[in-house]
Amino acid sequence: MSGTVHIVGAGLAGLSCAVKLADEGQRVALYEAARMAGGRCRSYFDATLDLTIDNGNHLLLSGNTAARDYGARIGASDALVGPDECEFDFLDYETSRRWKLRPNASKLPWWVFFADRRVPGTGPLDYLDAGKLLFARQGATIGETMRCEGLLWDKLWRPVMLSALNIEPAIASATLAGAVLRETLAAGGDACRPLVAKGGLGHAFIEPALRKLQSQGIEPRFGARLKEVVFDGARVSGLRFGDEEFAIRPEDRIVLAVPAWSAQELIPGLVTPDDHRAILNVHFKIAPPPGQPLLLGMVGSLSEWLFAFDDRLSVTISGADRLMDAPREELAAKIWAEVATATGLACDMPPWQIVKEKRATFAATPAQEARRPSAQTQWRNLFLAGDWTATGLPATIEGSIRSGYKAASLATRPI
């Protein structure tokens, strides 16, 4: 393709699109409204803690093939760390019982036959029910597809699905849950190893991408908020950023990699997900005690996942809309009490910070799933990317990178 691909939005969808196109030797221009790249996946310096923290702890799995490919393209594969074998530590806060979930590496799930690999108190046959998600009817909820009660639900499926879908799982889309299951646990433990950006999201996903783009002469324009897309019949003929308008030549293409709510404002008649769910993170400035697992799943507590970074302990709570207006000090104190119990750290609450992301992901219900548009639009030179487009996955890093790659392929096809 001889023209320039204008990519609007430097979150992971826009960056992955730019990186793929740059690898192919295409001309790229990248625009971002904020002063920094990363969107909903970013690191920043927090003055209260005097630390660089992430807007939210992000968990990936080894079966996230696009995310790993992107990591390799930007030379940051080693920035994601995790155990060599699939292993998840859990704590039942109410009973103090701890266990490790240890699916075996291969696709044949023989691990369910070993009590020390599965959830305590469950039997091998209990695990069969979740298999129904793999064959779920389009439009069905998880609640309509599998049993959403009992010990295995409470201690495994609910917490896992809540973190993957960021919504109360019983009302979530069964096909989205099935897609996650198919690519991870059902693909064997090798596809299900937890991966964490231990040095921060910026270090793993953003800064190396910007360096790579810069090395190829691509300098993102920050502070460039797209205000208007100028349409001319079947194509886009201009992009207006404030007072500045860029003419789009016939050989150029546009990839709109902005969040759903921005895309809806910019494109007339575009149907997108319009219901979102929050995620809340609490960061405590304290070194984890020796032996603290990188990731601890907590059930029976307000805290859901406890991440152990070198300089902080950090808790993630998904589907956290109910907590958005909770008094911050009370919330931090309650969560610290849980973290102190979970880690055995018997000290006063260390410096803390709460980060709320109100529109962290679209609500992964069947109704919202039905509102996700494809990457192709009715305008032949305009393509969409973002975790909210029809990726077949929930709003995740994997989904946003796949959407970026897809838009890159479409944008370089002859039209």
Ligand SMILES: Cc1cc2nc3c(=O)[nH]c(=O)nc-3n(C[C@H](O)[C@H](O)[C@H](O)COP(=O)(O)OP(=O)(O)OC[C@H]3O[C@@H](n4cnc5c(N)ncnc54)[C@H](O)[C@@H]3O)c2cc1C
């Ligand atoms: C707290 C939190 C925790 C999460 N945890 C996980 C997790 O554990 N695992 C996982 O896989 N995923 C997780 N996610 C989801 C993941 O972060 C997102 O799916 C992903 O970052 C979305 O990337 P994106 O590029 O599609 O969108 P965004 O990151 O929203 O990027 C869009 C970009 O467009 C820019 N923009 C908007 N409007 C305009 C405009 N008009 N002009 C120019 N630029 C514009 C924005 O500033 C932004 O930079 C989490 C998200 C949050 C918020």
